[in-house]
Amino acid sequence: MLESIIKYILVPEEEIQGIVARLGEEINRDYADKNLVIVCVLKGSLMFTVDLAKKLNLVSEMEFVRVSTYGNATESSGDMKILLDFERDDISECDLLVIEDIVDSGNTLSRLVKLFKAKGARSVKTCTLLDKPARRKVDFVPDYVGKVIPDEFVFGYGLDLFEKYRDLPYVAVVSDEYLKNLK
Ligand code: IMP
Ligand code: MG
Numbered sequence: 001m002l003e004s005i006i007k008y009i010l011v012p013e014e015e016i017q018g019i020v021a022r023l024g025e026e027i028n029r030d031y032a033d034k035n036l037v038i039v040c041v042l043k044g045s046l047m048f049t050v051d052l053a054k055k056l057n058l059v060s061e062m063e064f065v066r067v068s069t070y071g072n073a074t075e076s077s078g079d080m081k082i083l084l085d086f087e088r089d090d091i092s093e094c095d096l097l098v099i100e101d102i103v104d105s106g107n108t109l110s111r112l113v114k115l116f117k118a119k120g121a122r123s124v125k126t127c128t129l130l131d132k133p134a135r136r137k138v139d140f141v142p143d144y145v146g147k148v149i150p151d152e153f154v155f156g157y158g159l160d161l162f163e164k165y166r167d168l169p170y171v172a173v174v175s176d177e178y179l180k181n182l183k
Helices: 013-030 046-055 107-118 176-182
Strands: 006-011 036-042 061-071 076-084 095-103 123-131 144-148 171-174
Touching: 006 013, 013 046, 013 123, 013 144, 036 046, 036 107, 046 095, 061 107, 076 107, 095 107, 107 123
Parallel strands: 036 061, 036 095, 095 123, 123 144
Antiparallel strands: 006 171, 061 076
8 A cells, every 4th residue: 555655765764864863963053052942833844843852952942833735735825824823922032943844835934934033033943854945936945954855745754645644754755646646
């Protein structure tokens, strides 16, 4: 079943863990004298956030947001709805690091950055496991990037295929047969 959905494994588990370790070192260095608040963008970045947080040797806090972008299965539209938000009285003393699974059009993260800046955060930066720059629709560059990938629909390690397969420890490319049957 799963074999017929996977075209190939794009980022194996060991590579993901190597990426997470590298990003963890960069964040440890950059946030040594800051007040780091990790913002996990549910549901996709759950796995990445948890693994990354374990590599940090800083005192940090965690917040969670959930957004929905309208569109079909493999294409997000420009509209974004906040399904879960957070409030803090000390936002002006928070250095937010927004953690995403993947940047595609750039809509989600560029809007979240604007929102958190408008709320008064001291600083807002972004960290994504995967980046598909070829698909960008808005001018957005993430601050920390795990891996730049080609324009393929991927799933696993938090990323879903109709809400399933988020638990896979690797990132895979969806097979052509599967995509064909969606049409
Ligand atoms: P953006 O707003 O277009 O940058 O899209 C970001 C969101 O679209 C991500 O948080 C994912 O939820 C979803 N997304 C984009 N590309 C993929 C993919 O290849 N697989 C699974 N989800 C994706
Ligand atoms: Mg997502």
